[in-house]
Amino acid sequence: MSKEQFSFHKLLEEARRNWVELHEKDGVLYIGTASCGKAAGASKVIEAVEKYKVETGRDLQVVEVGCIGMCGFEPMVYVQAHGIPPVVYGGLAPRDIPALLDDILVRKQYESEHLLGVLGEEAREIPALSDHPMMTTQERIILPNCGIIDPTSIEHYIANGGYEGLRKALQMDPLEVIEEVKKSGLRGRGGAGFPTGLKWQFTRQAEGEGKYVICNADEGDPGAFMDRSTLEGDPHKVLEGMIIAAYAIGATSGYIYLRAEYPLAIKRFREATRKAEEAGFLGESIMGSNFHFQVSVKEFRVLVKEGAGAFVCGEETALIASIMGKRGMPRPKPPYPAQSGVHGKPTVINNVKTLATIPVIMSRGSSWFSTIGTKKSPGTAVFALTGKIANSGLIEVPMGTTLRKIIYEIGGGIPDRKKFKAVQTGGPSGGCLPASQLDLPVNYEELAKAGSIMGSGGMVVMDEDSCMVDIARYFLSFTQEESCGKCPPCRIGTKRMLDILTGIKNGEGTEDDLAMLEELAPLIKNASLCGLGQTAPNPVLTTLQYFRHEYEAHIHQKRCPAHSCRAFISYRIDSDACIGCGLCKKHCPVNAISGRKGTTHVIDQEACVRCGMCLSYCPVKGKAVEKVDRKEVEA
Amino acid sequence: MREDIRTIVAYYDSDPENLISILQEIQEQNGYISQEAVKILAEELNHPESRIYGVATFYTQFKFQKPGEHMIRVCLGTACHVKGAEGLLEVLEHELGISAGGTTPDGKLSLESVVCMGCCAVGPVMVVDEEIYGKMTPEKIRAVVSRYRSSKPPAPKTSSPGGEDA
Numbered sequence: 001m002s003k004e005q006f007s008f009h010k011l012l013e014e015a016r017r018n019w020v021e022l023h024e025k026d027g028v029l030y031i032g033t034a035s036c037g038k039a040a041g042a043s044k045v046i047e048a049v050e051k052y053k054v055e056t057g058r059d060l061q062v063v064e065v066g067c068i069g070m071c072g073f074e075p076m077v078y079v080q081a082h083g084i085p086p087v088v089y090g091g092l093a094p095r096d097i098p099a100l101l102d103d104i105l106v107r108k109q110y111e112s113e114h115l116l117g118v119l120g121e122e123a124r125e126i127p128a129l130s131d132h133p134m135m136t137t138q139e140r141i142i143l144p145n146c147g148i149i150d151p152t153s154i155e156h157y158i159a160n161g162g163y164e165g166l167r168k169a170l171q172m173d174p175l176e177v178i179e180e181v182k183k184s185g186l187r188g189r190g191g192a193g194f195p196t197g198l199k200w201q202f203t204r205q206a207e208g209e210g211k212y213v214i215c216n217a218d219e220g221d222p223g224a225f226m227d228r229s230t231l232e233g234d235p236h237k238v239l240e241g242m243i244i245a246a247y248a249i250g251a252t253s254g255y256i257y258l259r260a261e262y263p264l265a266i267k268r269f270r271e272a273t274r275k276a277e278e279a280g281f282l283g284e285s286i287m288g289s290n291f292h293f294q295v296s297v298k299e300f301r302v303l304v305k306e307g308a309g310a311f312v313c314g315e316e317t318a319l320i321a322s323i324m325g326k327r328g329m330p331r332p333k334p335p336y337p338a339q340s341g342v343h344g345k346p347t348v349i350n351n352v353k354t355l356a357t358i359p360v361i362m363s364r365g366s367s368w369f370s371t372i373g374t375k376k377s378p379g380t381a382v383f384a385l386t387g388k389i390a391n392s393g394l395i396e397v398p399m400g401t402t403l404r405k406i407i408y409e410i411g412g413g414i415p416d417r418k419k420f421k422a423v424q425t426g427g428p429s430g431g432c433l434p435a436s437q438l439d440l441p442v443n444y445e446e447l448a449k450a451g452s453i454m455g456s457g458g459m460v461v462m463d464e465d466s467c468m469v470d471i472a473r474y475f476l477s478f479t480q481e482e483s484c485g486k487c488p489p490c491r492i493g494t495k496r497m498l499d500i501l502t503g504i505k506n507g508e509g510t511e512d513d514l515a516m517l518e519e520l521a522p523l524i525k526n527a528s529l530c531g532l533g534q535t536a537p538n539p540v541l542t543t544l545q546y547f548r549h550e551y552e553a554h555i556h557q558k559r560c561p562a563h564s565c566r567a568f569i570s571y572r573i574d575s576d577a578c579i580g581c582g583l584c585k586k587h588c589p590v591n592a593i594s595g596r597k598g599t600t601h602v603i604d605q606e607a608c609v610r611c612g613m614c615l616s617y618c619p620v621k622g623k624a625v626e627k628v629d630r631k632e633v634e635a
Numbered sequence: 636m637r638e639d640i641r642t643i644v645a646y647y648d649s650d651p652e653n654l655i656s657i658l659q660e661i662q663e664q665n666g667y668i669s670q671e672a673v674k675i676l677a678e679e680l681n682h683p684e685s686r687i688y689g690v691a692t693f694y695t696q697f698k699f700q701k702p703g704e705h706m707i708r709v710c711l712g713t714a715c716h717v718k719g720a721e722g723l724l725e726v727l728e729h730e731l732g733i734s735a736g737g738t739t740p741d742g743k744l745s746l747e748s749v750v751c752m753g754c755c756a757v758g759p760v761m762v763v764d765e766e767i768y769g770k771m772t773p774e775k776i777r778a779v780v781s782r783y784r785s786s787k788p789p790a791p792k793t794s795s796p797g798g799e800d801a
Binding site: 036071072220222326329385394424475587 | 653689690696722726729752756758767769770
């Protein structure tokens, strides 16, 4: 867009005006419809609202927003109307809607088991949502727009500070932009924590025309959805980061590599690129400047490349191979992508969260940024807090926050009065940390020292019912499946580790197995070609370090302390509780249950394969089938 | 089929670099990648069949057999695993009478496991076609399965390359 046509000032004014107008309107419902919201039933809630509108004739506007991170409380609705505070409700079902809306809009009564708080300041004795234990210690600089703005609206983005970072960057020399990012101390949020400014500098300095910027949105770690949420809730922020990166390194083209399992994120990001181009933030003459990423006549286009289901493609050289239509198999480094990436050209690859932080650093300054977090790990970390935790969802905290604070204050602790056992960070490349490590301040160095890694942000909490041998085996089966097969240490090494762990789980473990695991682990770590193999042994190493007694119980005492591994448990029918309905007998896959209708049923322990089907089908409240130590039954 | 594949290849500039996107379009149209499709694609793209298979078989997204009318995906990601997803998969296998990776004999339902749909906070998660079902239990699974079992077949897909946003 030419300089004459583009006026950021005008855009900003109009965006702000419309934002204020929207927030002064009478009767607006903001409903979270990112993937978490949808999974919890948000679409049906919207249908119920539409039905209510028709039946009551009330004029209500529905604005779909992203995920504010309180995923366990979805579906969430904020109600905006004259004469009432902006109240937020969670855990709504479609049938709750008519009564709730009548209460709020007609009777001006807000009390409800679903009330979570008010947006903004506390009002009329309703606490602010920002004071909710899950929100109050968060520091949101990557996520503030998620759950607040309509992600399909570029105007909403601009009204909330969007593209201000790009505006500032374009007034600086590209080298100054790189210096600013270096000064901020930002480290890559994909997990490895390499200094972003330095990566940009290397790519800038590398020889070659036609450089590339790639956003790594493969997010392969099971249990992680930070990148998905950011892309679904605030796609322009990531895009703005990419454009600034391109300006800084002198790139002509960009790619976002987005995994196919995230169709909504793909849709949102595509929309964002279209709107950005229409508005003049992408393509030729960006923001009316001379910057149009063209050394030749090519315009700067950001191409969306969908992944196709391969964890290893999160590794940068495999990702590049996949972008070029090949098998996603890593190659040795050097040369690093900064020197030779897509088509052999210098390429910067950054994680979604890293790119989302860039606009904030440019608009608020590197000095401000470095006051958050710790000296070596400035800024914030976004975690997907899941597993056995009361408040499950997405949180953003300053680096240096302790695990204890995250799990017990923000996360609300372990539900069902169970005991905490371990917290897993870093996905399949990370490790399981026990209660003794709860006071660890979260940052790159401390997590590495404890045997885990920061990773991309997955944080899975486990309680006393999780078997750590099972968890180690679970991760190995994942990495073994996802190994590309190129190098023997990874391909064969992970398979051997998996076989050993499966044997231990099945009751065939020996003391030699532990020695073998400890011999294989450093071998695989040191000899594997890429990060997948190099980190695959980590779950085994940390569980051996912190939970060795569980391995030994499996091997020497033939016991699974968590009552999880089938080889060491038995199912038994409680004769007092059994009502003789016969459902367990009907569904037993090996016909191991006998009993006439109306009389107590009995499980034949010889025939039983401990699948647990009887327990899952038992209709009795509190269950008439119990899981016990195998030894109890055999005694 | 040749016409459709020709259109897709042209949309992607007949560039083998876009092979994965091309395969995704073909699967979007037909539900899977057939032998016939690979043969035609090799001719239209001027790219060896062996290379196409080499790429297609690397990625778990691509299927080589006709799937059922509805695809049931059980998430076995870490958070879902911790909440008992393995057991739920077994319930499904038991209900449908097939193992993960298979399709029911009447061609109605296919079952597969995936690792991580990214909806971890509402796990255990099950996805049927595009519908996400969270906080699954054996009872809920049975209810959802019987609903799909008695449903009518979906309308055949017609889409142009580039998807709905093209």
